[in-house]
Amino acid sequence: MKKPYDFFLRFTKQQQKGIVALLLLILVIQLGYYIYVSVLFTGDKFTAEQEKEWLSHQTEIDRLQSQKSQKRDTIFPFNPNYISDYKAYVLGINLQQLNKLKEYRKSGAFVNSAQEFKNVTGVHDTLLVKLSPYFRFPVMPVNKQRGEEQNVVPTYTHKDEITIIDINKATREDLIKIHGIGDYYSKLIVERREQLGGYVSMEQMDDFSQIPQQAIILLKERFQVIEVPQTLKINVNNASLSQLSRFPYFDKELARAIITHRSMLGKFVKIEDLLKINGFPVQKEKIIALYLEF
Structure with a gap:
């Protein structure tokens, strides 16, 4: 009776070694293919799990992106006596109303209340309600006799008028005079001005988030964009x-x-x-x- 492996013995030793090597090679290839397929399917499973997790957050992502893309009009406190053309445009004050304010200011007078602002410019009540919470008028100094601050808004005369400096011509020494604007912040303001070729609006002072808010308010009171600069396009x-x-x-x-x-x-x-x-x-x-x- 022939044994199952008798046929193997018919080959020479060299041929037998070749057959064994071929079988081992086939085994290695099969094993490698199995490992590759296992890893591939595991990776797909992992990717599918990641995709499920992403999809679970998609609604929140869409909401945040929608909020980010929406325009938000932010109004910062300001003195209505010094509204530039650009700021008037942003706030919704038309050219006729702005010109009335400019004519009033040329006479040496100041508006000292929201109602007076309306009387001078003729803005609609709806716009006044929107803007008046952001109006900032200089506060009357402390009454030395009574030792308390007056709540009455002062009426300014020509001699009380603050000298306004063009922010695009201001030196670092001019800026440092503002309480809260030291050597470092004045350098930042001047360097940004050089980068841009000039400021087009005092609202750009709000870009300096590290500067104290009270200092920003004072900057807007003492400096304005008087001449529109030739900016770097x-x-x-x-x-x-x-x-x-x-x-x-x-x-x-x-x-x-x-x-x-x-x-x-x-x-x-x-x-x-x-x-x-x-x-x-x-x-x-x-x-x-x-x-x-x-």
Whole structure:
């Protein structure tokens, strides 16, 4: 009776070694394939689990992105006697109303209450209700005889008028005179002005979040954009990554997104096109637009 492996003995020893080596090679290949398939399916399972987790948070992500993309109008405290053309535009005060205020101020008089502001400018009650909580008038000094602060808003005369300095011509020494603006903050303000080619609105002082709020209010009272500067324009359709990243209102991530967007969808035509990019500071849209060209 022949044994099952008798056929193997018919080969030479060299041939037998070759057959064994071939069988081992087939075994190794099969084992490697099994391991590969196992890892592949495990990875798919892991990816599927990750995808489920992402999807579970998608509603919250969509909500946050929607909130981020919405324009928010933020009004900071200000002295209504020193409203620039740009600020009037942002607040909803038309040119006729602004001119009435300017004529009133040219006479050497000041508005000292919300009602007086309405009487001079003729703004609608709805707008007055919106703006009046942010009006800031200088407070009457302490009454030395009574030792208490007066609550009555003072009436200013011409000799009481504060000398207003153009923020784009102010020196660091001028800025340091403001309580709360020291050597460091004055340097920041001047350096940012040089980067931009000039400020177009005193609202840009709010960009310096590290400066105390009271100092910001004083800055807006003592300085104004008297002459609109020739700002440094950035062409968003051909500016490089480095140029976009150096613009104070953009960071490197947003600069990359702008370049990617224009390379995939074509040139930007207006500022509204940029608002579609995730991470664009939409609340500063009007100011940023003055530094860009298309």
